Amino acid sequence: MGTVSKALSLLGFFNHQRTEIGLSDLTRLSGLNKATVFRLMAELQEGGFVEQTGEGRAYRLGPEVLRLAALREAAVPVLSVSRAILDALAEETGETAHLSLLRGGALHTLAHAYSARHATRVMMDDAEVLSFHGTSSGLAVLAFAPEPFIEAVLAAPLPAHTAQTETDPQAVRRALAGVRETGLACSRGGFEAEVHSHGIPLFGPDRAVMGALAVAAPASRMTPEHAAMIRAALRRAGAEMTRRIGGCPPDHWPREDAA
Amino acid sequence: MGTVSKALSLLGFFNHQRTEIGLSDLTRLSGLNKATVFRLMAELQEGGFVEQTGEGRAYRLGPEVLRLAALREAAVPVLSVSRAILDALAEETGETAHLSLLRGGALHTLAHAYSARHATRVMMDDAEVLSFHGTSSGLAVLAFAPEPFIEAVLAAPLPAHTAQTETDPQAVRRALAGVRETGLACSRGGFEAEVHSHGIPLFGPDRAVMGALAVAAPASRMTPEHAAMIRAALRRAGAEMTRRIGGCPPDHWPREDAA
DNA sequence: GTGATCGGTTCATTATTCGAACCGTTGGTT
DNA sequence: AACCAACGGTTCGAATAATGAACCGATCAC
Numbered sequence: 001m002g003t004v005s006k007a008l009s010l011l012g013f014f015n016h017q018r019t020e021i022g023l024s025d026l027t028r029l030s031g032l033n034k035a036t037v038f039r040l041m042a043e044l045q046e047g048g049f050v051e052q053t054g055e056g057r058a059y060r061l062g063p064e065v066l067r068l069a070a071l072r073e074a075a076v077p078v079l080s081v082s083r084a085i086l087d088a089l090a091e092e093t094g095e096t097a098h099l100s101l102l103r104g105g106a107l108h109t110l111a112h113a114y115s116a117r118h119a120t121r122v123m124m125d126d127a128e129v130l131s132f133h134g135t136s137s138g139l140a141v142l143a144f145a146p147e148p149f150i151e152a153v154l155a156a157p158l159p160a161h162t163a164q165t166e167t168d169p170q171a172v173r174r175a176l177a178g179v180r181e182t183g184l185a186c187s188r189g190g191f192e193a194e195v196h197s198h199g200i201p202l203f204g205p206d207r208a209v210m211g212a213l214a215v216a217a218p219a220s221r222m223t224p225e226h227a228a229m230i231r232a233a234l235r236r237a238g239a240e241m242t243r244r245i246g247g248c249p250p251d252h253w254p255r256e257d258a259a
Numbered sequence: 260m261g262t263v264s265k266a267l268s269l270l271g272f273f274n275h276q277r278t279e280i281g282l283s284d285l286t287r288l289s290g291l292n293k294a295t296v297f298r299l300m301a302e303l304q305e306g307g308f309v310e311q312t313g314e315g316r317a318y319r320l321g322p323e324v325l326r327l328a329a330l331r332e333a334a335v336p337v338l339s340v341s342r343a344i345l346d347a348l349a350e351e352t353g354e355t356a357h358l359s360l361l362r363g364g365a366l367h368t369l370a371h372a373y374s375a376r377h378a379t380r381v382m383m384d385d386a387e388v389l390s391f392h393g394t395s396s397g398l399a400v401l402a403f404a405p406e407p408f409i410e411a412v413l414a415a416p417l418p419a420h421t422a423q424t425e426t427d428p429q430a431v432r433r434a435l436a437g438v439r440e441t442g443l444a445c446s447r448g449g450f451e452a453e454v455h456s457h458g459i460p461l462f463g464p465d466r467a468v469m470g471a472l473a474v475a476a477p478a479s480r481m482t483p484e485h486a487a488m489i490r491a492a493l494r495r496a497g498a499e500m501t502r503r504i505g506g507c508p509p510d511h512w513p514r515e516d517a518a
Numbered sequence: 519g520t521g522a523t524c525g526g527t528t529c530a531t532t533a534t535t536c537g538a539a540c541c542g543t544t545g546g547t548t
Numbered sequence: 549a550a551c552c553a554a555c556g557g558t559t560c561g562a563a564t565a566a567t568g569a570a571c572c573g574a575t576c577a578c
């Protein structure tokens with residue numbers, strides 16, 4: 001592993017639960033030597049990728065990442081495009097809509113939108129990592145991922161996030177086959193209890209799956225009619241989103257029964 | 260310069276004019292060896308910080324920066340906080356409002372908001388670099404920056420962006436003294452002709468200046484009454500913004516003539 | 519066909535990074 | 549007040565990883 005990769009991997013330890021990390025913690029988390037971590041962080045700090053908080057000397061992400069994100073958006077406007085689509089999707093379904101993208105073998109949520117229609121709603125955080133077997137987004141992505149990737153995901157132990165989580169690899173495989181047929185994934189309480197979510201995969205210009213759009217609703221609200229409405233809205237939104245990012249579905253995409 | 264800094268500096272060559280850069284261009288821009296650039300980019304690519312476009316093999320910024328930006332926002336919500344304030348400021352003044360932050364000795368615009376009131380408006384891009392002597396944001400920041408920093412900025416040649424740009428260091432110093440007294444900076448066509456902008460500095464928790472909020476309007480619309488209204492709105496928005504990011508103005512801040 | 523340029527690769531040389539041990543400080547315990 | 553552990557940060561010889569000139573094959577203009 002090169003020096004640069006080590007430095008970048010340090011940035012990976014930041015998440016919503018851990019927005020600030022001290023030198024010693026970072027050393028333990030990374031398994032690297034303390035002096036190494038210190039030097040790497042010093043360089044990242046110089047570049048503005050991290051900064052140290054006033055009181056404690058803990059590190060947190062720096063302002064430079066905002067600049068880069070703005071430029072990434074200028075080059076590939078996935079986020080700004082998704083914002084409008086997510087808002088419309090949340091409005092139309094009356095539920096929480098969210099976008100997640102595949103990054104380095106993991107699925108990260110990147111944006112979400114709430115509907116004001118109901119007092120109860122599913123709450124979301126950005127930059128969370130989603131489970132492949134326990135969420136509709138995960139199943140949607142996995143169903144259209146390359147076989148070796150599916151293999152790798154299902155070979156690892158599948159944690160049970162709730163009592164409803166399907167943890168049998170064979171059962172997950174059967175579910176994936178269904179997703180491939182319909183183009184839609186569904187999860188009942190597989191990640192959070194009482195949350196029923198529908199997901200649809202998004203495809204890039206190379207026709208490879210790059211993420212998913214999903215609608216999450218309280219299970220109590222999920223009637224067959226509501227689910228049908230959500231699925232129809234999701235199909236439309238997914239097609240729109242894939243189109244807007246210059247993407248293209250694969251050959252075996254079930255276009256015949258689209259909305 | 261360490262390896263990590265070199266890698267990070269490569270990311271610095273991306274901007275709005277150049278969202279995609281080929282290997283050879285990057286080699287020329289950086290002055291590094293082609294093999295070195297290739298290796299560094301490969302590591303950045305592995306980390307998801309850059310990716311290669313389908314057709315040409317040029318590099319562009321990758322999705323990982325979006326994830327980091329979302330986390331930075333979770334830790335220090337400057338952008339999301341600013342969004343609401345910028346929108347209100349644009350609405351209230353009927354002009355274009357924008358936020359810029361100090362990063363590595365340069366002032367970068369990071370967010371902006373337009374008003375729908377007028378057909379003519381000043382257009383903005385995010386992630387642009389602002390001139391210190393030619394913009395109201397720059398003057399606002401510089402006025403409250405440490406003396407050595409002012410020294411350094413004024414020691415370098417001051418480019419004339421327009422015929423109206425003040426390029427005499429002594430004249431700029433006099434302007435800064437005025438800004439310190441009023442807490443507000445003003446620029447008439449100093450960066451773009453026919454643009455009249457007002458800026459107010461923002462302060463961090465350490466009481467140091469960290470950026471500026473500004474309102475830019477076509478010079479043709481700038482009557483004394485309009486300017487007074489903008490200044491009042493800007494003072495309110497600036498105080499709110501500094502407060503919301505946990506900041507605090509310095510001792511010599513002119514609080515007496517607020518609003 | 520020729521030559522220029524592109525992205526990418528090789529490999530011996532060398533400069534940079536690594537890591538155990540070591541500071542000075544801080545904050546909690548006795 | 550003495551102690552101790554943990555913190556952020558520093559040092560320096562040993563070891564590893566970065567470097568860059570030369571080299572590919574592909575593409576393209578002429």
